[in-house]
Amino acid sequence: MLIKISYIQGIKGDIKTDFSGVLFHEMIHVWQWNGKGQAPGGLIEGIANFVRFKADYVPNGWVKPGEGQRWDEGYSVTARFLDYCNGLKQGFVAELNKKMRDGYSDNFFSQLLGKTVDQLWKDYKAKFGN
Template sequence: MAAMRATIVAVAELVSLLAVAGAVTFTARNAASSTAGGKRFNQAVGVTYARKVLSDASAFNWKIFNQRNAGSRKPVGAVSLVVEEMDGVAFTTGNGIHLSAKYVGGYSGGDVKREVTGVLYHEVTHVWQWNGKGRANGGLVEGIADYVRLKAGYAPGHWGKPGQGDRWDQGYDVTARFLDYCDSVKPGFVALLNAKMKDGYSDDFFAQITGKSVQRLWQDYKAKYRGA
């Protein structure tokens, strides 16, 4: 019964966040529809679904970051996506996400719709996360975005396993796995870290939140998965 009540509460919270997402405008367009990748995007993903992902991913970010009201979030009124012919995978500038039609067209790792969904969860995080007013290192910023993708259930099979990596701030999947460990040490860690990054950044934030330095946390993390 307790588990059922907890599930009902969790669903109610998510529905509430999705309702709040209605205050933000989400748009998507395919500017490469004549290319092979653009055509594949239309067939496998589509702008209607992509627009829904932008909304769902935003609500999921607010949940991860414990931002229950608009006053605790970045003052973003619109999130946009454009699919275009370009190199790379995707990038975000301000509240605008750019997805590579070339990447979509050449993707051969499995379900392209699931892959695009995961990429969009990562990029939407860049819209909403704080970056220490530009002082946080890029590896941590990208790691938080991949952490959100991981917690949303869209981590691709080629990602490194827990415990892998050379540095805590290596970025992307390595840092995402490390942040997941930090969250096990201090539940809500990523939300607390992101909140601190609103006004600046220091590696000491890790110690302020968990009582352990980031290097100590990294050593403990590596030790936990040694031999795995």
Template sequence: MDLRVAAAVSLLLALATTTGAVTFNATNTATGTIGGLRFDVAVGLDYANLVLSNASAFIWSSAFNQTRPADRKPVDAVTLVVAADVSGAAAFTAADVITLSAPYVGNYSGDVRTEVTGVLFHETTHVWQWDGQGHANGGLVEGVADFVRLKAGYAPAHWVKPGQGDRWDQGYDVTARFLDYCDSLKPGFVALLNAKMEDGYTDDFFAGILGKGVQQLWQDYKANYDA
């Protein structure tokens, strides 16, 4: 599948080129493995770099409302490393470096190009999102990243359906679906929540933005889908 957000963010990318100094660099250190070879054939470094830049522009404009570089985290470069020694996860992010698991790429049974695109949208969100100075719980942090993946159009078919899940902060697709519901109540909710998390975090942020506590919002969400 082609990058469906490319046309929508082309103008923003041109702006970023002139006003920002963010660079994107993908490398494959697993070329001698099955997963590394599949990455080269099905994805490629040029496409991966395009995904990193397009994902960043999508996050700034459509997810976090950070059209000015001054509003964003001070990141000068986003790096992707395809590595052979990663197991148990598709990818992980530390600061501005994303590590993609070559074994995951090699073992994935579906459209690996689309899957890698979605994974990179998720991981690029980790580069740019605020985490409450480390105080936001992990489920919310991962949920925000999957919310971006969802809004970009790269939610896999195996994700939970709206209304499913046990807790609002269960993480990943469960929390992403809940955040999407909150965003429907007040468009731009996730952008406002992310902005508040620059300096710290409390669950009271939900009430401050939406007028209801997060547990009540979760109950409303479940009732909305009769789940």
């Protein structure tokens, strides 16, 4: 809790939204699976922020859709990408999380969406003109 309190002091803007968002993000880590430690850290952070995004806790400073260099860059980049994937198939992120209970493979994306994660990232970038 000490860490969170010092974090709040650095927040500018809508404190209530940001604070709830941070708590929310950390709570998600409690229940999400991490592929027994094999999943990319950026994906773990991206899923946490995706859920936060869905709960409407989007602070200023998040990247716009289509921005970012890599799908597993983490935080808002990965969250936006996961939102795109979830749009292709409702419940995708929940299913991905479920699969990450016992391990992790990039093939989970192909299994759930029929395309490799690299192809999905290309489609996503193309869709938003990036």
